[in-house]
Amino acid sequence: xxxxxxxxxxxxxxxxxxxxxSSPSSLWMVVASTAIAVFxxxxxxxxxxxxxxxxxxxMHDLNLSxxxxxxxxxxxxxxxxxxxxxxxxIADLIGRRCAMAxxxxxxxxxxxxxxxxxxxxxxxxxxxxxxxxxxxxxxVVPVYIAEITPKNLRGGFAxxxxxxxxxxxxxxxxxxxxxxxxxxxxxxxFPCFLQLLGLIFIPESPRWLAMVGKDHEFEAGLKRxxxxxxxxxxEAEEIMEFTVSLQKLPQSGMLDLFQKKYLxxxxxxxxxxxxxxxxxxxxxxxxxxxxxxxxxxxSGDTGMIAMAAVQIPMTxxxxxxxxxxxxxxxxMISAAGTCIGCFLVGIxxxxxxxxFSKELNTVLAMAGILTYxxxxxxxxxxxxxxxxxxxxxxxxxxTAGSLVTLVSWVGSWIISYTFNFLMMWSSxxxxxxxxxxCGLTVLFVERLVPETKGRTLExxxxxxxxxxx
Numbered sequence: 001x002x003x004x005x006x007x008x009x010x011x012x013x014x015x016x017x018x019x020x021x022s023s024p025s026s027l028w029m030v031v032a033s034t035a036i037a038v039f040x041x042x043x044x045x046x047x048x049x050x051x052x053x054x055x056x057x058x059m060h061d062l063n064l065s066x067x068x069x070x071x072x073x074x075x076x077x078x079x080x081x082x083x084x085x086x087x088x089x090i091a092d093l094i095g096r097r098c099a100m101a102x103x104x105x106x107x108x109x110x111x112x113x114x115x116x117x118x119x120x121x122x123x124x125x126x127x128x129x130x131x132x133x134x135x136x137x138x139x140v141v142p143v144y145i146a147e148i149t150p151k152n153l154r155g156g157f158a159x160x161x162x163x164x165x166x167x168x169x170x171x172x173x174x175x176x177x178x179x180x181x182x183x184x185x186x187x188x189x190f191p192c193f194l195q196l197l198g199l200i201f202i203p204e205s206p207r208w209l210a211m212v213g214k215d216h217e218f219e220a221g222l223k224r225x226x227x228x229x230x231x232x233x234x235e236a237e238e239i240m241e242f243t244v245s246l247q248k249l250p251q252s253g254m255l256d257l258f259q260k261k262y263l264x265x266x267x268x269x270x271x272x273x274x275x276x277x278x279x280x281x282x283x284x285x286x287x288x289x290x291x292x293x294x295x296x297x298x299s300g301d302t303g304m305i306a307m308a309a310v311q312i313p314m315t316x317x318x319x320x321x322x323x324x325x326x327x328x329x330x331x332m333i334s335a336a337g338t339c340i341g342c343f344l345v346g347i348x349x350x351x352x353x354x355x356f357s358k359e360l361n362t363v364l365a366m367a368g369i370l371t372y373x374x375x376x377x378x379x380x381x382x383x384x385x386x387x388x389x390x391x392x393x394x395x396x397x398x399t400a401g402s403l404v405t406l407v408s409w410v411g412s413w414i415i416s417y418t419f420n421f422l423m424m425w426s427s428x429x430x431x432x433x434x435x436x437x438c439g440l441t442v443l444f445v446e447r448l449v450p451e452t453k454g455r456t457l458e459x460x461x462x463x464x465x466x467x468x469x
Contacts (some may be wrong), residue, residue: 027150027153027227029202029203029224029225029227030148030149030150030153030157030225032201032202033144033148033202033203033225034145034148034149034157034160035198036195036198036199036201036202037100037141037144037145037161037195037202038141038145038160038161038163038164039164039191039192039194039195039198040100040103040104040134040137040140040141040191040195041137041141041160041161041162041163041164041165041168042164042165042167042168042191043104043107043133043134043137043168043188043191043192043195044134044137044138044141044164044165044168045164045165045166045167045168045169045170045171045172046168046169046171046172046187046188046191047076047107047130047131047133047134047168047188048076048134048165048168048169048172048282049168049169049170049171049172049173049176050172050176050181050184050185050188051072051073051076052172052173052176053172053173053175053176053177053181053184054176054181054184055069055073057180057181058072058123058181061181062117062118062119062120062123064120066420068120070416070417070420070421071124071417072120072123072124072127073416073417074413074416074417075124075127075128075131076127076128076130076131076134076416077131077282077409077410077412077413077416077417078128078131078413079110079127079128079129079130079131079132079133079134079135080131080132080134080135080138080409080412080413081131081135081406081409081410081413082131082132082135083103083106083131083132083133083134083135083136083137083138083405083409084135084136084138084139084402084405084406084408084409085402085406086136086402087099087135087136087138087139087140087401087402087405088139088397088398088399088400088401088402088403088405089398089399089402090102090136090140091136091139091140091143091208091398091401092208092211092397092398095204095205095208095212096140096143096144096147096204096205096208097144097199097202097204099136099140100136100137100140100141100144100195100199101195101196101199102133102136103132103133103134103136103137103140104133104192104193104195104196105133105192105196106129106130106132106133106136107129107130107133107134107137107188107189107192108189108192108193109126109129110125110126110127110128110129110130110131110132110133111126111130111185111186111188111189111192112126112185112189113125113126113129114126114127114130114182114185115182115185115186126185130188133192135405135409138385138405138408138409139401139402139404139405141161142158142161142385142386142388142389143205143389143397143401144205145157145158145160145161145389146158146386146389146390146457147205147206147207147208147389147457148203148205148206148225150226151454151455151456151457152323152454153323154323154386154390154457155322155323155327155386155452155453156319156320156322156323158322158382158385158386158389159315159318159319159322159382159383159386160319161382161385161386162315162318162319162377162381162382162383162385163312163315163316163318163319163382165381165382166311166312166315166377166381167311167312168191169308169311170307170308170309170311170312171187171308172184173305173307173308174305174308175187177305203220203221203224203225204217204221205221206218206219206221206222206225206236206239207239207243207457209221210239210240210243211243215240218236218239218240219232219236222235222236222239238456238458239458242393242458242461242462256396256399257396257399257400257403262392262396262400264448265391265392265400265461266400266403267448268387268391268448268449268450269384269387269388269391269392269400269403269404270403270404270407271444271448272383272384272387272388272444272445272449273384273388273404273405273407273408273411274407274411275335275437275438275440275441275444276380276381276384276408276411276441277408277411277412277414277415278411278414278415278434278437279335279338279342279376279380279434279437279438279441280342280372280415280419280430280431280434280437280438281376281380281381281415282412282415282416283415283416283419283430283434284369284372284373291303291345291365291369292365292366292369303366303369306366306370307369307370307373310370310373310374310377311373311374311377312377314373314374314375314377314378315377315378315381315382317378318330318334318377318378318379318381318382318383319382322383322386322453323453323454326451326453327379327383327386327387327449327451327452327453328445328446328449328450328451330378330379330383331379331380331383331384331441331445331449332442332445332446333375333378333379334375334376334378334379334380334381334383335375335379335380335438335439335441335442335445336375336438336439336442337371337372337374337375337376337378338371338372338375338376338380338434338438338441339435339436339438339439339441339442340368340371340375340435341368341369341370341371341372341373341375342368342372342431342432342434342435342438343368343431343432343435344364344365344367344368344371345364345365345368345369345372345431346368346427346428346429346430346431346432346434346435347364347368347428348360348361348362348364348365348368349361349365349427349428349431350428351364352427368431380441386452387449387452388400388401388404388405389401390452390457390460390461391450391452391460391461392461393461393462450463
């Protein structure tokens with residue numbers, strides 16, 4: 001009861017006080033800071049999308065077998081696991097901006113290694129380094145955006161993270177049809193250099209500055225983000241009040257996450273990442289070209305161009321709807337759409353096995369992949385990362401963020417490495433399994449995921465800790 005009363009003392013003043021929203025004219029620094037941060041998301045997309053259009057070229061030039069290329073494709077996720085394990089601690093120790101800079105350097109080293117490689121060892125080491133970089137980026141970018149934006153705009157701004165991932169992946173698909181894999185590797189360094197330059201000019205997260213006791217920098221950073229003529233005293237007071245209450249708590253460790261007051265947030269964060277990955281997204285992203293060929297297309301280029309054409313407008317729609325419809329409705333619609341998409345692809349492969357019309361097989365495969373891609377881009381791609389950045393309090397955010405990001409990349413590695421072998425076992429069965437998991441996601445969201453639209457981070461985190469008290 002005592003813990004519950006302390007939590008209520010924090011959350012009630014936050015819910016009772018109304019905070020003014022920033023005017024459009026004062027948001028230019030938030031927009032600029034978000035734009036710099038999502039260069040990391042663009043890098044993420046290019047890195048994930050790289051292996052699909054590059055597969056035939058790399059296998060031919062370096063004489064790789066299918067298992068060797070499967071290792072190359074999936075080793076990105078092994079590096080991302082390493083980055084994920086360290087992401088929360090690095091971001092808490094050196095700040096959000098410096099963490100992004102570290103990830104950029106890792107990615108640049110990796111891409112240069114891939115570009116120069118003449119054997120499989122340096123190819124895999126380069127991919128591993130890129131993976132470490134994007135594992136760190138996948139945590140710090142959504143967290144930074146969530147911590148700098150006003151509550152009424154946070155969802156839309158945070159969803160730009162997924163939009164830029166889609167743009168990066170789409171660019172990799174499109175350029176991969178006309179450029180060699182070595183040139184595509186050099187293009188992968190461009191977002192990193194642009195972000196490194198931009199980080200010089202944007203402010204650090206005010207919430208992180210408050211957490212580490214840099215009070216003067218905290219107020220100055222908040223003023224830069226809200227506008228020189230904005231009154232930030234009430235917002236600053238709320239952030240400081242919540243931060244002080246959290247600093248009274250003992251230093252958090254991984255086992256502390258499983259205390260009753262954090263359990264709901266952990267179940268939501270981890271559960272969404274497990275369902276997102278085991279729904280098959282990285283299998284489709286990494287091996288889209290081969291899926292289309294297996295389904296009966298003469299090449300994968302047409303299908304990948306169609307995927308790129310669907311991803312960007314659907315993700316843009318998700319960004320526009322995020323702060324209007326809320327997180328939960330978009331998640332459930334998105335998960336239902338991915339279920340239908342996987343089911344259609346499974347039917348396509350099942351009919352192929354029974355020697356039905358080739359035209360029907362290819363139409364079903366194309367319709368299924370595009371339905372999956374569009375639906376995933378609408379919500380399941382970005383919203384789990386938005387929610388992850390919202391539900392954990394500052395004292396647990398580093399540890400929890402590392403856990404959630406690690407779970408995401410472990411799932412990604414399992415799916416990306418085993419997918420080619422699953423397809424050899426049963427192409428139809430593989431996609432029916434993905435469809436079942438996507439259907440389960442709808443139930444999970446309906447029962448367990450809270451709506452966070454229009455609430456401050458402090459309100460969300462305090463209320464989450466009270467649910468199981």
